[in-house]
Amino acid sequence: MSELLSQEEIDALLSGIDEGAVDTTPEQPDYADKDIRPFDFRNYTVSARLKMPGLEVVNDYFARGFRGTLSSLLREVVDIIALPIKLERFKDFLNRIPVPASLHIFKLEPLRGYCLLNFESRLVFTFVERFLGGSGRRMLRVEGREFTIIEQRLIKRVVEAALSELEKAWRGIHPVKPQYVRSEINPQFARVLQPDETVVVCTFNLELEDLKGELLLCYGLGTLQPVKAKLYSPFQSEEDADPYWREQLEEIIRSVVVDILVPLGSAEVSGKDVLELSVGDIIELDAKIDQPLPVYVEGIQKMLGELGIYRGRKAIRVIEFLKEE
Template sequence: MSDLLSQDEIDALLRGMSESSLHEAISDQDKDVLGEIGNISMGTAATTLSILLNQKVSITTPIVSVLKWDELPKEFPVPYVAIKVVYKEGLDGVNLLVLKKEDVEIIADLMMGGSGSIEFSEELSELQLSAIQEAMNQMVGSASTSLSSMLNLKIDISPPEAFVIDFAQNAEEMIPELKRADEIVKVAFRMTIGDLIDSQIMQLIPVDFAKQLVNAMLNSTLSTSSVQEKSEPKTSAQESAKTIEKTVKSEQSKKQQTGASLQSFQPKKEEKSERVYNVSPVQFESFDEEEERRYPENIELILDVPLEITVELGRTQKLVREILEFSTGSIIELDKLAGEPVDILVNGKVIAKGEVVVIDESFGVRITDIVNPSNRL
């Protein structure tokens, strides 16, 4: 009997070693930390997307798994839309967001002011890719801000790039960084948008970058714990993830504690004695301004999200033949009278009225009226 191994036995040993090293690369504790990072950052991104689409958006329930590059075509058998995010500062790596093509078409339609009830096409247009790229740009920006707060790092990313990807054909050309990594962490989230979408949005992260995220999170958690608790730092990844979650919710806890302390306060009873009291009518302050300034408790999560402000002088409608007759010097009559307040729009929504002023050599707008102050968000 020969002592040499057959090719089948060699292949089986290599597969066993590969699977063993794959499981050692990302432990269950690391998966818990990655899930917590994704849960918090995607929660912030969902808030931003909700504002953009004017729909209720929920991105929850992260499920973390580890894949080999060769397994991606089986996981994603049809063409998907990928958004590539490159980290330039604070972290060094690539993150890939993956969405179903049908979900992208609905989001793009909502971004362009539609209802989301559409007939799906075979291919995405450049306009649809631009719309989803802008939506993801806003989402990833707010998620990076949240991640920066969690890790106590200044994080900067390149503008996200959106493209259609087929993992069985052009994935190696589109995302060579993941091909070189070979081992990839997939974080899948359930995403619901109103009653239009109930699907998944997925993150694909190279294992090396995933380990970098875990180490940054643990280091941040340990330093926070040592300063606040002045005790021996915890090394468990699960405990570290829970500490981070508590830190993010600290402001809400402080407010609840303050409310409880006010409720528990009871004035001391005055001892019976002959005293003269000055009695006067009670005058209460007006709470109108306070009501206008009452924002959601988690508003700080999106304070750094950039919004586009537009001042609209007026509008009009013309026929195609009239537009074709335009030439240099043509005058277009608008639907507003001279001196009438102009509209101030934020991301296409009217929030205020104003009057045009001149500041040095530039135009400006002085706000004269706030439209629906309670609905500005």
């Protein structure tokens, strides 16, 4: 069959379209609701790889450390929860921060680039009131006012405490030294990165009784590039282990009862010689009196020692611990 239409077929097709005999409405595919997924064109250029196990460990450790430090500063129990990591464009991050903003710029030496730390405004006013002896439970008007010099100095104490805990949290991944640069009230003056540059945003929920707010940490992807492999790997340092559980495990291990065996030596004796043994006979062992004796713990040789008497009892003194190859 020929794939080309003849002139008569073309004329008949055009005539049918003009007369309405040929339906030109495109057929609509039958999509099921489960096949339809939302697509965000705004964040299309942002990488979809949100799993950073290494950075999640840093966030968890930071949340635990800063929880205790902030509770001590405010003399009130503060709960801090780390939320999932998000990637977005830098301009979108700044646009969703209202004015006045408690936005603080810092560097993670020796990594290049700038990072941002932001406290929600109502949290800042609550912190200041608690520092000045108030209850911190009044509903204050946040919009339309700026932070005074005294308020900025007081909140800087919280920022310095947060950066100190951040330094501790990063030790398991890569040693860094946070360096405070400056603070900004208007987010538009904190454009330390390109507007379309992708940033990693870490969100923490802070709860003080009936007050809730957010703490944001913003890293540029260029800043994290030198340690990217560590952040994407499922790595967890020993420092992330809970010290309480470590102490409990050590205490349990110390209380375990073990068997210690110290063989004095050995000798090969025939069955005939054993049957002929009598009281007073001597069996010569292969060990010398000045030779250290092996000490076995649960069947595994761990030490060398020498025999002696201690408080009227036979004892063995440890003279050397054996290291495994």
